[in-house]
Amino acid sequence: DAGVIQSPRHEVTEMGQEVTLRCKPISGHNSLFWYRQTMMRGLELLIYFNNNVPIDDSGMPEDRFSAKMPNASFSTLKIQPSEPRDSAVYFCASTPQSGHRGRVPTEAFFGQGTRLTVV
């Protein structure tokens, strides 16, 4: 398996522009998580999905942020308009469904992250 795939790996954009980050979870995984990592705040959960349904988006900083998961193999995180304070590394992670067929909860598998710089 190729693991969780995120694109792009790096993104530099000007303030006010729209930014779209993409994630392909591991095939068969039912839960998908978006995290943001900064020096000041560490790893913060933004939003997560179970079976393509958003469960908790309370970590989304403000209305400028939105996330979608149109199917089991693809998710996007969009920032519109972007601001310099959005500069961070954004991670996507996925896990298989626990409790299904006796599956024990497992760790999250992370993509390599997208480093976003807003200038």
Place this chain on the structure above:
Amino acid sequence: AQTVTQSQPEMSVQEAETVTLSCTYDTSESDYYLFWYKQPPSRQMILVIRQEAYKQQNATENRFSVNFQKAAKSFSLKISDSQLGDAAMYFCAYLHPSGNTPLVFGKGTRLSVIA
């Protein structure tokens, strides 16, 4: 809500020596899962070790072992025979027993290995 605390922002260790990274957490659950992740400069989050709370035996993975103290809600990571490649950020994480919920992370400890 569960919280995870790593009280050591930075640590250093001499090559071939042993170092222990601290982690405490807060939860009202009796069953849960704990993890240590390593994040080298490449940014990749790599699972180092996991511990199921219902297991009394401390988990070990080669040079990595944990000291799990359930009553004290403490979960420290010991790295033996430290190598230059161990230099990284280390994150402690908690997972609710239901599983399909997000990991809760500590703020991390940056480990330097001195040759």
